[in-house]
Amino acid sequence: MAEHVDxxxxxxxxxxLSEDKSSAYLKLIKEDEEGLTCSFEQLQSFLAANGITHGIQLDVLHRFLANPTDPMFRHTAIAEGxxxxxxxxGFVRYAIPLNQEQHGPNENEDGSVDYKDVIRLNNLHRGQLIAELVPPAPGKTGVAVTGEEIPFKPGKEARFKVGKNVVLNPEQTALYAAIDGLVTRTDKGKINVFPIYEVNGDVDYNTGNINFVGTVIVRGNVLTGFKVTAAGDIRVIGGVEGAELEAGGSIEITGGIIGYNKGHIKAGHNVKSGFIQDGNVYAGEDVLVTQSIMHSNIRAGRDVICSGTKGLIVGGNIQAGEKVMARIVGNPMSTTTTIEVGVLPxxxxxxxxxRNQFKENLAAMDKTDKALTLLDQLAAAGKLNTEKMQMRAKLGLTRKQHLREQAEIKERMLEIEKSLEDTSRAKVHVLKMIYGGSKIVIGRYTKFIKDPISRMTFYYSEGDISMSVYI
Incomplete structure (x- = not known):
């Protein structure tokens, strides 16, 4: 067909066009159309007439003019948006460090500990800034091949997890200390400010059991049969025997734990110790041990890490929600050692x-809504006195609180449901050697180790426990 002006x-x-109008494709109406000739300008005018104005690929147009029947043009975009x-x-920007390591004594190169330095803690004064919310940064609008805007997906707003003794500014964008004390992050990431209680010596018959609303520092040992309970953290500059330690935050023991199979160590956040022997340890997040875990029952919501110079786990039962890491598991005498990951009871x-909290919240909100409806009817009839107006305002705030709590509960429920389904992060890393007599359990699957295996990662794959060389 000869080229002509019209x-x-x-x-x-x-x-x-693609569904989101980000790509445009040129199609021949008749697949076998031959002899189609037109000028570059005519082709450009055709595109413009069909609304294609942005991201035109000039090199593709030239190739099309040279050979319109080439099958490649069925899949090659002539315009890209x-x-x-x-x-x-958005994110939370902290004005002070929240790293738990900031709280402990300094360890020197020779392995000794500078006990004088233990009080380098995150102390705050009342009214001091703890953290600020940084709002989401805007994205950039895209452009479709038709010249229309393609909206960007906005970033998520960050939220504070408000704990005890902290206050928000009226704009809800900054978090401040309500008292003098120590910043502590408890389980579920709540930020708290707790006062500190120090014991200058052992926890024994002289002190008796300790139950404190803040953080406890023991400058000595905690002896068998005694109990230390803290809403914040517990720091022991010494060792722990068969005692009971329970903390809403973290527990750090400079020496180690010799439990004599009595008592327990329980923390909402992390437990950190030099070694654990014949102990019962439970942590909401991680159990971090520098030397060895021997004949102990350990349960961590996330990880158990024992990868120091010795890094030995032998005997007992180790359970972790996600990961266990050790240099050596078991011993040449085939002592029964069980490592279980993907366990989140x-x-x-x-x-x-x-789920129960959510039901209770809904029931409470229903009562609030009914009371508000009644007060709104009185207001419409002009029968609202000062007392009822105050009640109406208070109920309005209560309703907002219910809605906020419902959103937080829903978010946490989704997080838990997702983590219970996910076994992809459940792994056991053996950095040096695992001996016979050891047992690896991942979810519902068990693997018995008969002969020594070196440098190996165990993980769940396709209905069984698989192994790969630890790198």
Whole structure:
């Protein structure tokens, strides 16, 4: 067909757009159309007439003019839009360090500990800034091939997890200390400020059991049969025998634990110790041991790490929600040692509790709504006195609180449900050697180790426990 000025390309060509209009494709109406000739300008005019104005690929147009029937043009875009850029998520910017390591004594190169330095803690004064919310950064709008804007996905707003003795500013964008004390992060990431109680010596018959609303520092040992309970953290600058230690935050023991199979160590956050022998240790997040775990029962919501110079786990039962890491597991005498990952019984219990809380919250909100409806009717009739107006305002705030709590409970329930389904992070890392007599359990699957195996990672894959060389 000869080229002429008023050639109607609509008889020969059509435009196909992707669903989001980010790509446009040129199609021949008849697959076997031969002899189609037109100028570059005519082709550009055809695109413009069909609304294609942005991201036109000039090199592709030239190739099309040279050979319109080439099958490649069924899959090659003649125009590409500009993709939108997602907004960056907001985050919490801390004005002071929250790293738990900041709280402990300094360890020198020779392994000795500078006990004089133990009080380098995150102490705050009342009214001092703890953290600020940084709002999400805007993304960048994209452009479709038709010139229309493609909206970007906005970043998520960050939220404070408000604990005890902290206050928000009226704009809810900054968090401050309500008292003088120590910043502590408890389980579920809540930020608290707790006062500190120090014991200058052992916890024994002279001190008796300790139960404190803040953080406890013991400058000595905790002896068998005694109990230390703290809403914040517990720091022991010494060792722990068959005692009971329970903390809402973390527990750090400079020496080690010789439990004599009595008592227990229980923390909402982390437990950190030099070694654990014949002990019972439970941590909401991690158990971190520098030397060895021997004949002990350990349960961690997340990880058990024993990878120091010795890094030995032998005997007992180790359970972790996600990961266990050790240099050596078991011994040449085939002492029974069980390592279990992907175990989250506490989360299952928490899920049941959250569902009950959600029901209670809904019931409370229903009562609030009924009372508000009644007061709104009185207001409409002009029968609202000062006392009832105050009650109406208070109920409005209560309703907002219920909604906020419901959103938080829903979010936490989704987090737990997702983590209970996910076994992809459940792993056992053996950095040096695992001996016969050891047992690896991942979810519902068990692997018995008969002969020594060196440098290996165990993980769940396709209905069984698989192994790969630890790198």
């Amino acid at each position: 050639l109607d390309l609509n008889q020969f060509l059509s435009i196909a 500009t993709a939108p850029v997602k907004g960056e998520d 506490e989360l299952r219990n928490e899920l049941v509790e959250l």
